[in-house]
Amino acid sequence: MIINKFGIIISAMILQKQIYLDYAATTPVDERVMQLMLPYFSESFGNPSSIHWFGQIAEAALENARVTVAELMHCLPEEIIFTSCGTESDNLALRGSAFFARQSRGANHLLISPVEHHAVSKTAEQLARVHGFELEYLPVNSQGQTTVEDVAAFLRPDTASVSVIYANNEIGTINPITEIGELCRSKGIIFHTDAVQAAGYLTMDVKSLNTDLISIGAHKFYGPKGIGALYVRKGLPILPSQTGGGQEYGFRAGTQNVPYIVGMAEALRLAQTEKQTRISSLKPLRDHLIGTILEEIPNTQLTGHPEDRLPNHASFIFKGIDGNALLMMLDLEGFACSSGSACKTGNPEPSDVLTSVGFTREWALGSLRVTLGMYTSPAEIEQFLTILPRVISKMRQVR
Amino acid sequence: MSTKPVVAVAMSGGVDSSVAAALLVEQGFTVIGMMLRLWSEQGSEGANRCCTPDSMAQARRVASLLSIPFYVLDARQVFYDRVVNPFIYDYAHNLTPNPCIYCNRSVRWDFLLDHALAAGAEFLATGHYARLHQNPNHSFQLLRGVDPVKDQSYVLHVLTQKQLPHALFPLGGYTKVKVRQIARRYNLPVAECPDSQDLCFVGAGGDYRQFLVRHAPQALIPGEITDRQGNILGYHQGLANFTIGQRKGLRIASPTPLYVLEKDYTHNTVIVGPRDQSGSLSLMTENANWIGGEPPHSPLSAVVKIRYTANAIACVITDSTESTFHLEFENRVGDITPGQAAVLYNGEVCLGGGIISAEINNKVSIE
Numbered sequence: 001m002i003i004n005k006f007g008i009i010i011s012a013m014i015l016q017k018q019i020y021l022d023y024a025a026t027t028p029v030d031e032r033v034m035q036l037m038l039p040y041f042s043e044s045f046g047n048p049s050s051i052h053w054f055g056q057i058a059e060a061a062l063e064n065a066r067v068t069v070a071e072l073m074h075c076l077p078e079e080i081i082f083t084s085c086g087t088e089s090d091n092l093a094l095r096g097s098a099f100f101a102r103q104s105r106g107a108n109h110l111l112i113s114p115v116e117h118h119a120v121s122k123t124a125e126q127l128a129r130v131h132g133f134e135l136e137y138l139p140v141n142s143q144g145q146t147t148v149e150d151v152a153a154f155l156r157p158d159t160a161s162v163s164v165i166y167a168n169n170e171i172g173t174i175n176p177i178t179e180i181g182e183l184c185r186s187k188g189i190i191f192h193t194d195a196v197q198a199a200g201y202l203t204m205d206v207k208s209l210n211t212d213l214i215s216i217g218a219h220k221f222y223g224p225k226g227i228g229a230l231y232v233r234k235g236l237p238i239l240p241s242q243t244g245g246g247q248e249y250g251f252r253a254g255t256q257n258v259p260y261i262v263g264m265a266e267a268l269r270l271a272q273t274e275k276q277t278r279i280s281s282l283k284p285l286r287d288h289l290i291g292t293i294l295e296e297i298p299n300t301q302l303t304g305h306p307e308d309r310l311p312n313h314a315s316f317i318f319k320g321i322d323g324n325a326l327l328m329m330l331d332l333e334g335f336a337c338s339s340g341s342a343c344k345t346g347n348p349e350p351s352d353v354l355t356s357v358g359f360t361r362e363w364a365l366g367s368l369r370v371t372l373g374m375y376t377s378p379a380e381i382e383q384f385l386t387i388l389p390r391v392i393s394k395m396r397q398v399r
Numbered sequence: 400m401s402t403k404p405v406v407a408v409a410m411s412g413g414v415d416s417s418v419a420a421a422l423l424v425e426q427g428f429t430v431i432g433m434m435l436r437l438w439s440e441q442g443s444e445g446a447n448r449c450c451t452p453d454s455m456a457q458a459r460r461v462a463s464l465l466s467i468p469f470y471v472l473d474a475r476q477v478f479y480d481r482v483v484n485p486f487i488y489d490y491a492h493n494l495t496p497n498p499c500i501y502c503n504r505s506v507r508w509d510f511l512l513d514h515a516l517a518a519g520a521e522f523l524a525t526g527h528y529a530r531l532h533q534n535p536n537h538s539f540q541l542l543r544g545v546d547p548v549k550d551q552s553y554v555l556h557v558l559t560q561k562q563l564p565h566a567l568f569p570l571g572g573y574t575k576v577k578v579r580q581i582a583r584r585y586n587l588p589v590a591e592c593p594d595s596q597d598l599c600f601v602g603a604g605g606d607y608r609q610f611l612v613r614h615a616p617q618a619l620i621p622g623e624i625t626d627r628q629g630n631i632l633g634y635h636q637g638l639a640n641f642t643i644g645q646r647k648g649l650r651i652a653s654p655t656p657l658y659v660l661e662k663d664y665t666h667n668t669v670i671v672g673p674r675d676q677s678g679s680l681s682l683m684t685e686n687a688n689w690i691g692g693e694p695p696h697s698p699l700s701a702v703v704k705i706r707y708t709a710n711a712i713a714c715v716i717t718d719s720t721e722s723t724f725h726l727e728f729e730n731r732v733g734d735i736t737p738g739q740a741a742v743l744y745n746g747e748v749c750l751g752g753g754i755i756s757a758e759i760n761n762k763v764s765i766e
Contacts, residue, residue, distance in 0.1 A: 325514060328470040332431065332518050347436050348473055398513045 019380045020336045023220075023312060023373030024169055024197060030222035030374075033267045037224065040259035048256050049247065058258045065265035072272045073214070073231060074205045081230045081251045082261050086196035086217025089230035090119035092252065093192040093213040094163060096238030098127050101160030101190060103239070110135045111154055111162045113146045113175070114356035119215075120163050120194055121352070133160065137356075143305035144171045144357045148179040155183070161190040166198035166214075170340045170353045170369060171304030172313030174202065181210025190236065196220055196228075200271045201279060201311055212236055216268070218260070222374065223267030227260035282372050283311040285381050289370060290314050296389045303340075303354060303367065312372040315340075317359060318392055321366030324348045329391045335384055340367040405429045406567060407515035408524040409507060410469065411449060412457030415526030415570060417587040418578045422569040423524055424465050431520060432462040432469035435511055438479040440602050440610070449599040457588055464586065474510055481505035483600055490639045491615040493664035493757060494738030497554070497707065498598060504557035512565060522567045527551040529749075530571030531563060539563035541690050541749040546574040553707050556742040556752035557688050611639050622667035624651060627660070627676060635669050638662045644677060644734035658733070664757070678731030684741050684753025687722050691750070694719035701743045701750060705735055711744060724753055 029037075040061060046054030048062045063077065070077040083089045094110075101107040112124050114137045128135035138146045138154055146164050155162070162184050167174045177193050184191035192213035195204065200221035206214065214231040218224055232238060232251060244253030271278075294300055299319035318326070323339035330337050340351035350364030370384070406428045408420045423430045434455060439447035455471065462469035482501045489496035507525065515523045528544030529552040538560055544550040558566065570578055582588070601610040611618050619637030626632060633651040635641065640648070645659040649671060658677045661670040682705070689695070697719050702711040703726060712732060718725040726741065735755060742752035 322473060324470075325472055328472070329518050331468065331470075347475065394517045398517045 024371035037259040037263040068265040085228040087119035089215030097161040099239040107160035144173040163192040166195040172309035173304040218264035221271040318366040404521040406522040407520040410458040412454035419526040419569040435474040524567035552749040678733040687753030689751040
């Protein structure tokens, strides 16, 4: 029983057991991760740049974390730059590479996929609008994939950089990063991938990914919010977007957030080492979810690729449904999900991702993303599968 | 402890709906906060005064203070279709509409109620000052709010026996003063939200004339101002700029004050005259709603409000059908404005109302 500050007993339906099916939005911090972080808030609080013992302890933790991340990504420690989040990593990668390419060889052409996270697409749009870069969008197929042939057809000698998302947040589709990376490398063009969604489930081996810049954010894989990293291939002198004290090899100034960095490294270690176990428990559940929904709910489509998709990710569109209202209904039934057109201010617009893969407004407004995680149980999925068809049919009667 | 049913409360971020939500929580209901995102003109997104970003943030804060969930529903299309479009149509057809009535009928108590019920609520509550009473035969009556100044039964006269069993008006028994006290007790915002008669969607400043310039230019064709005899006294910039009974803004030099008596749609003429020529002894309505479900037996003495802010005046319902009624008055009544609602009361009980129609009133007023 919960009593609020006025002594009123809250019986709100919202407080019955809520089932979280929105792991692509964020994840809870793993208890093991949190325990490792705690000492660095108070006991070992030093500034890693300081000369004294306090600083040395913090610096050791910072550099250990860097080594951990580097080992998991099969790269050098100095190729890992800690940032404040995945979005900052994307910003640094895009801006830093665009300005460097312009400065070093006059390249002015940016290529991105049309299904990038806003952290990439809005940054690229600003580079075009404010800084005069020529921005072009790569094609995608109806599953949201960009092929290496697509990239080959659009690459130009004056292309500054290419950015293609590793695994899409909205529709879960995985892109052929290795092939695209190989192509870009052969042409000497910088290639960035936003691996924020991918880091928890896919290989992060920079050797096989042939990538120059890779963005990750800890809170998508049971680490804390507010911490991210950017892999920057050695010898690629991208321009820093945050200048100051010269931390992070001069790529990202500002005192490092030691406890969060420690947390991210441990979270990534757990994610990468437990990857197969996690996937083998999640994927069958996810497949069952997709199969049942497509079978039981009329006028429904899966969005994204049926196979090349994140193992915890299911996404749908329901014809004639208001995705926002659907989220409300589901929340009140005890399920926390997400929608591509989700908007807390009630003016949903079809998402860029769904329209760029060719869905009409009528379909695209009715999107639903269900993402599973470490704490998802088969029983929860069964409950969800009994509720969702009922909610959809009720909503179709209202409209 | 018995568990009380689920109530969706329409929240605006203002004092009234916030207190309504707080009272429901206090009474032990399971409360869900809901807000409608309404249409606003292109270029002034978020400027609909019923749902500005500020009021939305305020409503969200109130919901978190009360520990209730809060959701915003997209009602832009339905609001445009059933409120804005009829508003434009009415002005283009020489009527002076009250969009709040359309909104209550077709958006709040239709779209929102449907969504609330689909979401598992048994009731929809609003911060209106009105009361409900259930008869022994289980039918519902709509009563005036206790606070005579704040009574909002006028805009709710469109409700039917289908909606009333699902309606709750937690503020109906309170005065505004008391509501402000409750707000302070709960530490809720005491700011005023736009009142019901506001035109929430016409953009900054609430200038409906500028809105009509953009959306119903046909209501703003210049024409003549004449007296009853047809003598031209001046010129006007469109019928929509005038309401019946208006005195100001005619820009005619005259020894006695002149009032708008009539707006002649066919000739695009505003007819003016001295006060003793204004007003009418009767009026006719259409699109009537009888809250009890059936028209009353006429003749029946009642009182009527011919505008949201008008005083109630005595009348006799001389004829009534399911969708129309005719009223007669003992003395001439000024300001009878086609397009506005005439809402009928028997004491505290709101009987229903209808939209004042144009032609018949004009004929009668000529006599």
